[in-house]
Amino acid sequence: MAGSQAEKSLSPRLSIVAMAVSSRIFLLLAMSISCATIPDVFPGDDVVQFDLRLHSTRDRDAGVKCFCLRGHACDLFAEDISPRHGNWPRDSMYDRSRRRRSSSDDELLCADDDRLLFHHRKSNKTGAALRYAWLDHVYNFILPPVTKWDSARFLSISVDPWARYPPSWRVYLNEDTKLGCESFDARNADSGKTCNNEPNVLDVDDDERYYTSEQSHAFMPLTPLLIRHLANVMIWIMHPTFLPPTYEATVALAAIILNILAFTVAAISLYNLTTYMLMGNYNSDESAFSNQTSERESISKDSCIVEANDQQSSRTKLPTISAQLFCINPAGVFFTVAYSESVFAMLTFAGYAIAAKGRYYENNMRGNQKAKTQYSSLWTFFFSVLSTVLWMAASYARSNGTFSSIWTMIIAIGNCCSLIARNKNQKRNIAALACRCILTIAWHLCLALMIAAPVFYHDWRGHYIHCLDTPFSLVDTQLPPRPTWCTVEASAKQFSFQTFSLYAYVQRKHWNVGFMKYFELKQIPNFILAAPVLMISYSAALEWIIQSWKRHKYEMDGKYGKCKLSRYVILWAFNALSASSGFDDINNRKTSSSKGNSTEEIKSIFDVSSHALLGPTFLPYYALLAGFALVGTFLAHVQISTRLICSSCPAFYWFIVVLITRKNDPVGGNKMNSDAEAMTQMLVRELPRILYFYFAFYNVLGIVMHVNWLPWT
Secondary structure (H helix, E strand, O other): OHHHHHHHHHHHHHHHHHHHHHHHHHHHHHHHHHHHHOOOOOOOOOOOOOOOOOOOOOEOOOOOEOOOEOOOOOOHHHHOOOOOOOOOOHHHHHHHHHHHOOOOOOHHHEOOHHHHOHHHHOOOOOOOOOOOHHHHHHHHHHOHHHHOOHHHHHHHHHHOOOOOOOOOOOOOOOOOHHHHHHHHHHHOOOOOOOHHHOOOHHHOOHHHHOHHHHHHHOOOOHHHHHHHHHHHHHHHHOOOOOOOOOHHHHHHHHHHHHHHHHHHHHHHHHHHHHHHHHHHHHHHHHHHHHHHHHHOOOOOHHHHHHHHHHHHHHHHHHHHHHHHHHHOOOOHHHHOOOOOHHHHHHHHHHHHHHHHHHHHHHHHHOOOHHHHHHHHHHHHHHHHHHHHHHHHHHHHHOHHHHHHHHHHHHHHHHHHHHHHHHOOOOHHHHHHHHHHHHHHHHHHHHHHHHHHHHHHHHHHHHHHHHHHOOOOOOOHHHOOOOOHHHHHHHHHHHHOOOOOOHHHHHHHHHHOOOOOOOOOHHHHHHHHHHHHHHHHHHHHHHHHHHHHHHHHHHHOOOOOOOOOHHHHHHHHHHHHHHHHOOOOOHHHOOOOOOOOOOHHHHHHHOOHHHHHHHOHHHHHHHHHHHHHHHHHHHOOOHHHHHHHHHOOOHHHHHHHHHHHHOOOOOOOOOOOOOHHHHHHHHHHHHHHHHHHHHHHHHHHHHHHHHHHOOOOO
16 A cells, blocks of 8 residues: 555656656757757857867877866866965966966867876776767767857856956966066977967956956856866766767766756656645645535535545646646756756755645644654754755855745744734733744744855855955065955945945946846847746736635635725735744634625635645745746846746746636636627636747747847846
């Protein structure tokens, strides 16, 4: 019996894994075909491009291509150098900085490939790794599509560990100009290069000097770190025959593998999250619906049996559909190329799933004192900390991971409201109640600060390496001047309470990110592209509010009929927050009504198939969905709204599930009273097809546009 249940629970997950992997492979092949058949459009001189060196590297002595360039993350000699103040040989730093900026075709710039791949070559008599021409053709076919637009920046940061550092860290001169030039001329006597032929970092303006390091700071570090380390692991465990011919190409392959794995974990996490959310929501709906059945004889036993069967099937059906929609989401291209969306979705959804699991267990234990003792608060602490750690990692992958701190605070406020609602008649324990609320909010505030900490650390680190620290004890005249924003920050601290954010400064300076800065006539096409996801998001938030208002109106039926609207709204907000905690015992709520409600009215409120994913416990998720929609509309570049919401908001998929599974009951009865009602019914029937077309069409647009340098970012 246990074995059959395990097989039933495992079967949907296996199908989701298969769909997630196959969808990524299909998109990768489609993008490769598009990239190979459609001519590229020149993106502009200011767009960073990533060179895989698949066609530019030349053979070395024994026909071995230059796999690794000196100074890159694959250079073993570079790994022996610590990027800490004053702890590294100056000649080595100087040498690697110089080599990284020179032509990649110069064989003198190659790292020591024999050291890098020695453990694979010790049984090879010639010392050369054999290459399969067909495998190189495969790499030439599938790797270029994943290097376009922001992928180039992520891959560049992965390959070059010094990309985030300002020129003072990558200084061209040694102890002084004379010694520096003599040292450089001696090392490059054979090549004919001299110090005077090299650009001097002191002679350029701030915009050019700090262009690379500032823009690199706009991309959070976690995804490049994961790609870099995965590529190094691949180099260590795989024979060079099966690796791409260059380290840059190996890093691109590592990005593909990482995104496939992360996307699969994200799909499973969304399935688990939906399952636990529905299990908690159904328990509440079952109790409420059973009370309605006992008090209203108009609801037959047969309808209760049908309702129970619907609940049982929906517990597996709805999570599966949610995960499947995620696998074909309209931003699918960005989950395949070297963007951070897949890693971010994996960490965010996994954190939500663990938090939902913990809350489900905690709520179920509240009615069982023995189980509650066994469960203890230790497990609650464990689930909270584990989910917080995942959200911290998500914030280190994308700055919008800090939105999970808002989720945490909504949960804290909801727990306090629930605590007050459950103890409102115990006036003697007001002090204890206030103390518990303060402790709850303080604990969740600490978790929220922990979630946002990686973004603050990334900001501090960028400021530190640009403004406060230098790698060598050079005289001040030999160092390039610090960025102007270093002094701007100092003056800002003196005359205001505002703190300087390097991340916000870079976004504002290089990408014109700010409140309503994208509201221009030339951006109308981008608003049109983002319109579907924004409309769905706003509609989802509005639909949840409507359903919550109906539940509140039904539960408070007649009790506050004569109170002011403002008081009624405040009471609704309080009850909605209280119910979002999942702690409320719906059996204790008002279920009898002075007005006779029909069976259809009751089932419209507790309808499992239509409104299970719009339940009271889903409040924090729909609130975040509305928040991300507002950010995409007014703050960020509006064209990123699709990938922003698809990688951050489970509620986006839940609402689409509601739309495509909603029962098509006639509006206003079986007879159509007007053409408008007929049009509405036709729209409801065709809505699933419209949504599926939207998903498919945007994936096709991404396949055609993104990989050919067309504006699909």
